Amino acid sequence: MSTRKNKIFKGMLLSYFTTIVVLCSFAALFALTQVSDSYAPLIVKITTLVSVALGALTSSKNIHSKGWLNGSIIGILYTLSLFAISIWGTKCFFPTVKFIQTLSINTIVGIFCGVVGINTGSTKK
DSSP: OHHHHHHHHHHHHHHHHHHHHHHHHHHHHHHHSOOOGGGHHHHHHHHHHHHHHHHHHHHHTTOOSOHHHHHHHHHHHHHHHHHHHHHHHHOOOOOOHHHHHHHHHHHHHHHHHHHHHHHHSSOOO
């Protein structure tokens, strides 16, 4: 079981690392060019989905079972942790419909990529 936890932890780290690198890159792009800030929400959504996908794929490789579970855990933990950071930053606890949608979509992406990750990993024993 500890192997599963380690893989989930590594998947979460990859998700956060991806998010930080991509968002910092786009922040620099926005600051240094005349690109409209209206693209920011779309970039954040795409970055979130890609981060969850990479984390789920990575955590599910070579575990041989329950890739959907690893992926769903990545999607849920990633979204809840971002929500916790948002609460800490705004001092406001009020989950909205947008949050529920984001949680659902990230969980579905995590499940899908967890299944793909387990099937693209090494051959089963």
